[in-house]
Amino acid sequence: MPFATGTEYRAISVRTAQHQVVLPPMWPTPIKLADLLERAQSRGVPRGWLYLPDEWRAWGTDTEAFMIESDEDDREAEAEQRGYCSTVDGQTLEDIVSAAHSVLKVDSFDGRLEALIYYYRFDAFLPCRGAPEPPPSDEILLRLDREFYNSLGAERAAVPCREPGCGRGAVEPSVFCKVHHFQQVRHRPCPFAD
Numbered sequence: 001m002p003f004a005t006g007t008e009y010r011a012i013s014v015r016t017a018q019h020q021v022v023l024p025p026m027w028p029t030p031i032k033l034a035d036l037l038e039r040a041q042s043r044g045v046p047r048g049w050l051y052l053p054d055e056w057r058a059w060g061t062d063t064e065a066f067m068i069e070s071d072e073d074d075r076e077a078e079a080e081q082r083g084y085c086s087t088v089d090g091q092t093l094e095d096i097v098s099a100a101h102s103v104l105k106v107d108s109f110d111g112r113l114e115a116l117i118y119y120y121r122f123d124a125f126l127p128c129r130g131a132p133e134p135p136p137s138d139e140i141l142l143r144l145d146r147e148f149y150n151s152l153g154a155e156r157a158a159v160p161c162r163e164p165g166c167g168r169g170a171v172e173p174s175v176f177c178k179v180h181h182f183q184q185v186r187h188r189p190c191p192f193a194d
């Protein structure tokens, strides 16, 4: 019974092959960047993080974009192997595009892309079309330091700073004055003394 034997053999090989096959992780369908930004306008972006080619200068209308959920480690690793990087999450992408639309009246792909790139590079919404790069990072850091320092509020005259030899008062949420609380939290000297 050569026919029956052959059938049996074939069935076994298929079964064996199924056991040996290691399925690659399901890769999401790419979305053209232009389409994705269009969908962001109507808040229809799929959940997850937007993966785009590492080099933002190469982003354009036909760039293949992927939305990958943050718990999909396999896909993240594969995206990185493909030269992609994580940029912003879907919600933020919608915020970027809708801010560009409502504040700057942006309705073009170029404008949306500019807003996305600006946010990706500087972690801030595009302030205007053709905006120059923000100040160098140390100026930004200094500004953030100042904001943090100011946020500490007034020092209490009746509660002395715990730092030995410091004659200042402690701020409300701390046993230290503004200067020493800053150093405690930021692990570097405080650039302010007022």
Ligand SMILES: [Zn+2]
Pocket: 161, 162, 163, 166, 167, 168, 176, 177, 178, 179, 180, 181
């Ligand atoms: Zn102090």
